[in-house]
Structure formats: C-alpha cells, structure tokens
Amino acid sequence: MMKEENAKGTSLWKDAWRRLLKNKLAVFGMIVMAIMIVAVIVGPTIIEQLTGYTYDYMPSDQDLIKSMPPSLTHPMGTDDTGRDILARVLIGGRISLMVGIISTFVSLIIGISYGAIAGYLGGSIDNLMMRIVDVLYAIPYILIVIVLLSVFGKSNTPAWIKSIVDTIGGGQGMSQIILLFIALGAVSWLTMARVVRGQVLSLKNQEFVMAAKATGVTTLGIIFKHIVPNTLGPVIVYATLTIPSVMLSEAFLSFLGIGVQAPFASWGSLAADGIKNIAIFPWQLIFPGVTMALTLFSLNFLGDGLRDAIDPQQRKF
Amino acid sequence: MLQFIIKRMVIIVPMALIVVSLTWGLVRLAPGNFYISEKKLPDAIEKNIREKYGLNKPVSEQYLMMMGNIVRGDFGSSLKYEGQSVNEILARTVPVSALIGILAYLLALLIGVTAGTIAALRQNSGLDYGSMAFAMLGQSVPNFVIAPILVLVFSLWLYWLPPARWNGFFGIANLVLPVVTLAAVYAAYIARLTRAGMLEVLRSDYIRTARAKGLSEWTVVYRHALRGGLMPVVSFTGPALAGLLAGTVVVERIYALPGLGNVFIQSCLNRDEPLILGVVAFVSVLIMVANLLVDIAYAYLDPRIRY
Numbered sequence: 001m002m003k004e005e006n007a008k009g010t011s012l013w014k015d016a017w018r019r020l021l022k023n024k025l026a027v028f029g030m031i032v033m034a035i036m037i038v039a040v041i042v043g044p045t046i047i048e049q050l051t052g053y054t055y056d057y058m059p060s061d062q063d064l065i066k067s068m069p070p071s072l073t074h075p076m077g078t079d080d081t082g083r084d085i086l087a088r089v090l091i092g093g094r095i096s097l098m099v100g101i102i103s104t105f106v107s108l109i110i111g112i113s114y115g116a117i118a119g120y121l122g123g124s125i126d127n128l129m130m131r132i133v134d135v136l137y138a139i140p141y142i143l144i145v146i147v148l149l150s151v152f153g154k155s156n157t158p159a160w161i162k163s164i165v166d167t168i169g170g171g172q173g174m175s176q177i178i179l180l181f182i183a184l185g186a187v188s189w190l191t192m193a194r195v196v197r198g199q200v201l202s203l204k205n206q207e208f209v210m211a212a213k214a215t216g217v218t219t220l221g222i223i224f225k226h227i228v229p230n231t232l233g234p235v236i237v238y239a240t241l242t243i244p245s246v247m248l249s250e251a252f253l254s255f256l257g258i259g260v261q262a263p264f265a266s267w268g269s270l271a272a273d274g275i276k277n278i279a280i281f282p283w284q285l286i287f288p289g290v291t292m293a294l295t296l297f298s299l300n301f302l303g304d305g306l307r308d309a310i311d312p313q314q315r316k317f
Numbered sequence: 318m319l320q321f322i323i324k325r326m327v328i329i330v331p332m333a334l335i336v337v338s339l340t341w342g343l344v345r346l347a348p349g350n351f352y353i354s355e356k357k358l359p360d361a362i363e364k365n366i367r368e369k370y371g372l373n374k375p376v377s378e379q380y381l382m383m384m385g386n387i388v389r390g391d392f393g394s395s396l397k398y399e400g401q402s403v404n405e406i407l408a409r410t411v412p413v414s415a416l417i418g419i420l421a422y423l424l425a426l427l428i429g430v431t432a433g434t435i436a437a438l439r440q441n442s443g444l445d446y447g448s449m450a451f452a453m454l455g456q457s458v459p460n461f462v463i464a465p466i467l468v469l470v471f472s473l474w475l476y477w478l479p480p481a482r483w484n485g486f487f488g489i490a491n492l493v494l495p496v497v498t499l500a501a502v503y504a505a506y507i508a509r510l511t512r513a514g515m516l517e518v519l520r521s522d523y524i525r526t527a528r529a530k531g532l533s534e535w536t537v538v539y540r541h542a543l544r545g546g547l548m549p550v551v552s553f554t555g556p557a558l559a560g561l562l563a564g565t566v567v568v569e570r571i572y573a574l575p576g577l578g579n580v581f582i583q584s585c586l587n588r589d590e591p592l593i594l595g596v597v598a599f600v601s602v603l604i605m606v607a608n609l610l611v612d613i614a615y616a617y618l619d620p621r622i623r624y
Contacts, residue, residue, distance in 0.1 A: 135328075135332060139332075140336075140597070140600050140601055141559075142559070142562065142566075143562075143601075144339065144340060144597075146581070146582065146585050147340055147343050147344065147593060147597070150585035150586050150588075151585065152343075248459060251459050252459065255459075255461045255567060256570065256582055258585075258586075271462060274465075275465050275571070278468065278469055282469060285462070285465055285466075289459070289461075292459065293454075293462060294457075296456075296458075297454065297457040300457055301453065
C-alpha cells in the first residue's frame with residue numbers, strides 16, 4: 001500500500017520535472033540561480049585566495065585607496081576605500097538570499113498553519129479566520145515594517161533578540177537582520193494562507209483523510225501529517241515567487257538605511273552606497289544592481305515555470 | 318449593493334483605529350524615548366517634557382487621549398518639525414506624492430494595457446515574447462537601480478532633464494524622471510495581467526459572436542474584449558496603490574521631492590510619534606477607501622458579481 005503511493009508520487013513529480021525542463025526560461029532561471037548560490041558560498045574564499053581581498057579588506061597602500069574601474073584583478077572595480085566590489089556583491093548576495101529564503105520560510109510556517117487550520121476546521125471558524133485575513137490585506141504593511149525596523153533598530157533592540165545574537169554572534173548588524181526576517185515574514189504570509197486553505201478545502205473530504213480519521217489520528221495529526229504534505233505543489237510554487245518579492249522589500253528597506261546595516265552588506269545597501277557616486281563611479285551601483293536584477297529575474301522565471309509544471313491547470317495559457 | 322457599501326464604510330473606521338493602535342504600540346514598546354538624544358537632559362527639563370506630552374500619566378490614559386485626538390482628526394504637533402501641526406505637514410506633502418503617484422499609475426496603465434493587449438492579440442509572436450520579457454525585466458529591476466540609471470543617461474549625459482528636486486506642480490521637466498521610475502514596475506505587472514486576462518476573454522463565446530457579426534477587430538477588442546480582459550487589472554489597483562506608496566518613498570528620496578514618503582521615513586527615524594501616527598492613519602484610510610472603490614468598480618464592470 002505504502003509502496004504504491006510512493007511510486008505514484010514519484011511519477012507525478014517526475015512529470016512536473018519533465019515539463020519544467022521543457023520551459024527554456026525556467027531552465028535559464030534555474031541555472032542562473034544554481035550558479036548564484038554556488039558563487040555566494042564559495043566565491044568570497046576564491047577571491048581571497050587569488051587576490052587577498054575580503055569583502056571589507058582595505059588596502060594599506062595609499063595609491064589603492066580609491067575607486068578603480070573594473071579590471072582583471074577587480075572584475076567589478078573597487079569602491080571609495082579600495083574594497084573589491086565583486087567580493088562585496090557576493091557577501092551581500094549571501095545576506096540578500098538568506099533574508100529572502102528565511103523570511104519566506106517564516107511566512108510559510110505561519111501561512112500553512114493558519115490556512116490549513118482554517119480550511120480543515122471549516123464553518124464559522126474558517127469564516128472568521130479568513131475574514132481576519134481579508135481585513136489584514138487592507139493594512140499598509142510597508143508603513144508598519146518601516147516603523148518596526150526604525151524604532152527597534154539601532155540601539156533599541158528587544159532583549160530576546162539580543163540574547164539570540166549573543167549566542168550566534170554578529171552584534172548589532174545581526175540583530176537588525178533578525179528583525180528583518182521577522183518583519184518581512186510576518187507580513188507576507190497572507191496569500192500563502194489563502195492558497196493553502198483552498199487546497200485543504202478540496203482535500204479534506206477525500207478517502208485518505210477519512211481513513212486517517214477512522215484509524216483515530218488526532219485533528220492536528222490529520223492536518224499536519226496527512227493534508228499539509230499534499231498541498232506541497234502550490235506551496236512550493238508560491239514560495240518561489242515569494243522569495244523575489246521579499247528580497248525586493250529587503251533591498252528597498254536596506255536602501256533606505258533601515259534594513260541591513262554595516263558591517264553587513266546586502267544588494268540594497270550596496271546600491272545605496274553606490275548611488276552617491278553614480279556620476280563618477282557608475283560601477284559602484286551598476287554591478288550590485290545588475291546582479292540583484294538578474295537574480296530576481298531568474299527567480300521569477302523559475303517560479304512561473306514551476307507553476308506551469310506543477311499545476312498545469314492553473315496555467316494562464 | 319448599497320448595504321454592502323455602507324457595511325464596508327463602517328468597517329473602515331475601526332480598522333484604521335486598529336492599525337493606528339498597532340503602530341502606537343510598536344513606537345511605545347521600543348525602549349527609550351523620543352526626547353532621548355546624545356546629551357542627557359537636566360531633570361527639570363525632562364520633567365517638563367514628560368508633563369507637556371502627558372507621559373507622566375498611566376499608559377492606558379495616554380492611549381485613550383491619543384485615540385480621542387485621532388478620532389477627532391487632531392493629530393497634534395510634530396515633535397521635530399517645530400511649530401508645525403501634523404495636519405499642516407500632511408496638507409503640504411500629500412499633494413506632491415499624490416501627483417507623482419497618480420501620474421505614474423496612469424502612465425503604467427497606458428503602457429501596460431497597450432503592451433498586454435498587443436501581446437495577447439499576437440500570442441506567441443516575437444512581439445509577445447519581447448514585451449513579456451521586457452515586463453519581467455521591469456518587474457525585477459528595483460526602482461532604486463532604474464532611477465540613477467535614468468538620471469545618468471538623461472540628466473548627466475544627454476542634459477535633457479533635471480536630475481532631481483521639486484519645481485512646483487507645473488515643473489513638468491522635474492516630474493518626468495520620478496514618474497517614469499515609479500511607473501516602470503506597475504507597467505510591467507499590468508502588462509502581464511492584461512495579457513493573461515485578454516487571452517482568457519478572447520477565447521470566450523461572446524467574442525466569437527462579436528467577430529461572427531462582422532465587427533471590426535478594433536471594435537471587438539476595444540468595445541468587447543477589454544472590458545472583461547481588464548478585470549484582473551482593476552483588482553490589482555488596490556495592492557498597486559499600497560505599492561505606489563512604498564515606491565514613492567524611494568523615488569522621493571532619490572529625486573529629493575518634498576512628499577509624504579520622505580517625511581514618513583524621517584519621522585520614523587526621528588521617532589516623531591504624532592507625525593508617524595498621522596501618516597499611518599491617513600494612509601490606512603486612503604488605502605481602505607481605495608479598496609472599497611475598486612470593489613464597487615468591479616461589481617459595476619462585471620454584472621455577474623453581486624454583493
């Protein structure tokens with residue numbers, strides 16, 4: 001019995017995979033993302049080995065403390081203090097991708113739990129929970145996130161975040177990043193909750209749920225062990241599309257100076273640094289900006305491709 | 318329908334108050350105080366400040382006082398822009414942001430609907446792929462990257478347009494770059510939505526009937542298809558408005574425009590509580606009213622929807 005289900009599951013995913021590979025743009029997005037992820041993980045070490053530059057290494061030679069255009073040693077040039085921009089873009093990419101992925105994960109946990117519970121319980125509880133979501137949709141989140149980050153940022157970090165930072169290290173910059181995860185995750189779960197609820201509604205009356213009920217599985221057990229795993233397809237699709245939008249929000253906040261802060265860097269904060277010198281040293285803005293745009297471009301294509309592959313019925317031609 | 322509108326309008330008030338309370342809670346929960354600065358204030362002055370802003374009263378009383386004032390539309394005076402009431406600041410900055418936002422949305426509609434319709438009519442052609450790739454690009458390039466590149470090209474290399482600053486409501490040259498920057502993302506979204514909506518409508522029976530009647534292609538598209546095909550765009554207007562607001566924050570900062578976004582960021586960094594609450598209350602009500610209008614428009618455009 002178990003085996004049969006597995007075999008069917010595999011073929012379903014294999015089918016989706018085959019459809020995905022047919023979509024050239026999605027494959028392009030997948031390849032770019034693979035390269036990008038490998039690059040931000042191993043890139044900084046390779047650069048250090050080759051040129052001796054880390055993301056915050058400033059040369060001691062006076063002649064090198066200036067913004068130099070792209071060259072063989074510095075493919076993206078250097079910034080005002082002579083730091084290698086490529087190394088900074090890669091380290092910034094680590095933070096940007098991390099914020100995108102972790103915040104999306106936070107929103108997944110909230111959205112899935114909320115949507116699954118509402119959909120499964122149904123009736124007036126479902127009605128109430130979804131009405132709350134409708135109401136929350138109308139709130140201008142970006143304002144609240146800005147308020148949250150600016151009043152709790154800087155020196156006003158709440159104690160419990162401080163204690164997390166004390167154990168993992170990273171100081172003030174890290175606590176700002178943790179605030180970002182929470183803030184962005186907490187505001188991007190609404191659509192996920194709706195997607196999951198819709199799925200649960202169509203699943204909850206199927207035989208396997210009845211079978212689980214008959215064997216005495218608890219309600220929470222049915223929701224999280226039997227129903228939620230079956231909503232995975234749309235959830236993956238939506239998560240892939242949430243990552244770029246969260247990354248864009250992170251960049252926007254960092255650009256305004258209330259997101260990721262020194263000594264950490266993200267693509268948004270690098271762009272904010274670069275914009276000051278746009279007329280004289282355009283490479284300071286263009287390289288972080290283009291890298292970020294390329295990443296978002298790929299993620300969007302990959303997400304669209306996944307949607308078409310996993311859920312062909314939902315496909316908009 | 319009327320009942321629906323009234324119900325929704327009644328809900329707006331408590332909703333806005335919830336948002337304001339949440340914001341107030343956040344500002345108050347943060348450690349420290351707005352009057353803490355680099356220098357420690359003498360005790361007597363601190364005591365005066367606490368008395369002046371009612372900070373020596375219990376928190377519940379402060380909350381009720383704040384809510385009472387906001388319900389009456391009196392947001393008080395800014396703590397940092399001295400001698401200016403929040404209402405004055407709103408009256409000065411909102412028109413600037415509104416002008417840029419409205420122009421940007423109109424431009425985005427014009428570009429997006431045109432591109433999306435053409436893409437749908439010529440599905441799978443080079444024109445379709447080209448405009449959709451371009452739309453995806455517009456959706457992926459952050460506006461703070463678009464803006465400086467536009468400035469670099471049109472102001473610093475070509476000398477066609479001024480790079481920044483506000484030159485009054487009729488300083489059109491100064492408005493071009495901010496509006497184009499802000500419109501880019503929305504044009505991209507609208508193009509994609511229009512294409513998807515139009516493709517669906519163009520396959521429906523009533524379009525076939527219209528074609529069978531021998532109507533010209535222009536009439537079929539313009540009179541019949543667009544009305545149904547633009548439904549997704551109409552429902553996108555609500556989220557778009559909220560997004561435009563975030564967009565104006567960046568655009569106003571880059572182009573140094575005296576709008577609401579700039580003031581809001583500044584007030585958050587200053588911890589200017591009355592100003593923060595004033596902006597949040599104003600914007601929340603604005604967005605909720607806009608969402609209501611969108612729903613009404615939706616029902617008007619699609620006779621199948623009844624509230």
